[in-house]
Amino acid sequence: MTGKRVLLVIEDDIGLQKQMKWSLGDHDIRVATDMDSALVQLRKEEPAVVTLDLGLPPDPANASQGLALLERVIAERPSTKVIVVTGNNDRENAVKAVSMGAYDFYQKPIDIDELKLIIDRAYRLYDLEEENRKLQQGIGFEPLRGVIACSEIMQSVTRTVEKVAPSEISVLLLGESGTGKEVLAKALHSLSGRKGRFVAVNCAAIPETLLESELFGHERGAFTGAVKQTVGKIEYANEGTFFLDEIGDLPIALQTKLLRFLQERTIERIGGRGEIPVDVRVICATHQNLEKLIEEGLFRSDLYYRISEMSIEIPPLRMREGDSVVIASALIERLSNGDKRPPVLTDESIMAIEAYAWPGNIRELENRIKRALIMAEHGRILPADLQLEEPGEDAVLPFNLKSIREKTEREVISRAIGYTDNNISRAAELLGVTRPTLYSLMHKYGIMETKKVGEDSP
Numbered sequence: 001m002t003g004k005r006v007l008l009v010i011e012d013d014i015g016l017q018k019q020m021k022w023s024l025g026d027h028d029i030r031v032a033t034d035m036d037s038a039l040v041q042l043r044k045e046e047p048a049v050v051t052l053d054l055g056l057p058p059d060p061a062n063a064s065q066g067l068a069l070l071e072r073v074i075a076e077r078p079s080t081k082v083i084v085v086t087g088n089n090d091r092e093n094a095v096k097a098v099s100m101g102a103y104d105f106y107q108k109p110i111d112i113d114e115l116k117l118i119i120d121r122a123y124r125l126y127d128l129e130e131e132n133r134k135l136q137q138g139i140g141f142e143p144l145r146g147v148i149a150c151s152e153i154m155q156s157v158t159r160t161v162e163k164v165a166p167s168e169i170s171v172l173l174l175g176e177s178g179t180g181k182e183v184l185a186k187a188l189h190s191l192s193g194r195k196g197r198f199v200a201v202n203c204a205a206i207p208e209t210l211l212e213s214e215l216f217g218h219e220r221g222a223f224t225g226a227v228k229q230t231v232g233k234i235e236y237a238n239e240g241t242f243f244l245d246e247i248g249d250l251p252i253a254l255q256t257k258l259l260r261f262l263q264e265r266t267i268e269r270i271g272g273r274g275e276i277p278v279d280v281r282v283i284c285a286t287h288q289n290l291e292k293l294i295e296e297g298l299f300r301s302d303l304y305y306r307i308s309e310m311s312i313e314i315p316p317l318r319m320r321e322g323d324s325v326v327i328a329s330a331l332i333e334r335l336s337n338g339d340k341r342p343p344v345l346t347d348e349s350i351m352a353i354e355a356y357a358w359p360g361n362i363r364e365l366e367n368r369i370k371r372a373l374i375m376a377e378h379g380r381i382l383p384a385d386l387q388l389e390e391p392g393e394d395a396v397l398p399f400n401l402k403s404i405r406e407k408t409e410r411e412v413i414s415r416a417i418g419y420t421d422n423n424i425s426r427a428a429e430l431l432g433v434t435r436p437t438l439y440s441l442m443h444k445y446g447i448m449e450t451k452k453v454g455e456d457s458p
Contacts, residue, residue: 007049038069049082066093083105173284173313203359258303259302
């Protein structure tokens with residue numbers, strides 16, 4: 001039965017067994033009639049999906065045996081999706097089964113088309129969770145620590161990081177807020193072989209009056225309140241990695257001092273008289289367009305070239321097709337405080353996550369998952385728990401929304417490039433993205449530089 005997926009049907013009614021075998025012929029059906037035979041098949045086949053009639057012998061009139069078996073299945077195969085089948089007036093036990101960890105329930109009489117839909121959804125969720133497990137375990141490729149990526153665009157970024165990490169080249173990470181720039185900076189450090197610590201400073205989070213001391217340190221008595229000598233973060237990162245986040249917010253005066261450090265590899269504390277050599281790798285990050293800041297006189301061009309020997313563009317979550325649900329599943333598992341059976345995303349939630357644009361990127365996704373884990377009931381996370389709109393009736397296939405979004409994005413980029421007469425810098429500014437981002441999008445969509453809109457062909 002090559003190519004067919006095993007579906008374990010636990011059902012003591014011979015008539016229903018035959019009906020399901022005949023109707024679900026696109027699956028490799030395995031049948032069990034009681035707890036003992038069901039557990040044997042479970043251990044042998046390790047099915048992704050199980051249908052379980054709660055009314056099993058020796059007491060088919062009530063659900064005690066079925067619920068007991070459900071508990072055993074969940075304990076032995078927590079990843080398996082169990083769809084419980086109940087009598088048409090037994091909603092109480094159905095809800096109880098879901099609260100115990102069943103994926104879904106179906107009430108008799110059986111409508112095969114509806115049951116097929118539930119089974120297909122169960123397989124889909126199982127596959128998503130399995131993909132997440134593989135990514136976290138490093139099966140198939142070596143993901144960076146803390147980075148979950150199944151989309152090609154993000155896997156390309158991780159491959160670049162792996163190549164760059166062992167070198168001493170300066171790296172500039174570009175990307176919107178919440179895309180995980182610090183996570184990638186830590187990955188660069190962990191793969192670099194440097195024995196020292198990873199030290200991070202966010203330029204936007206520290207008042208300008210304190211930032212110089214934070215970076216370079218100060219001597220006792222250097223200014224009012226300097227009651228003792230303090231080592232700056234750059235010096236503290238000696239023999240390790242110094243990560244300067246939001247460097248676009250660094251004041252011009254400090255840009256000059258940072259440039260001198262990058263050139264000389266020595267620092268001078270505020271109030272100090274001697275130069276202190278520091279062996280540190282510097283990684284910078286920003287969500288701003290530094291080239292535009294240079295044009296506006298807000299950022300030094302010589303510093304830009306020093307910190308960007310290698311620029312790595314981190315795509316926003318909306319461009320990472322397939323990653324949002326996988327990341328959401330990983331967050332649920334990590335944030336569930338070790339629960340044996342954390343709540344699961346419903347199909348509606350999966351569709352809502354895929355359809356949403358995530359302007360706050362992974363940070364926003366994590367915040368919504370935290371809320372959902374508090375609000376979820378009966379082991380299921382609904383769109384409302386995530387504060388997302390439930391998909392409409394037309395959103396049966398969520399990837400259609402992606403196709404529409406990508407088609408629109410492709411058209412807008414092509415028009416912008418044509419309108420600016422192939423001037424990529426102007427097109428990027430018009431679109432509100434950096435040049436590396438625009439080149440990445442052009443590569444993704446196979447867009448060639450075009451003639452200006454309205455210009456006649458020769």
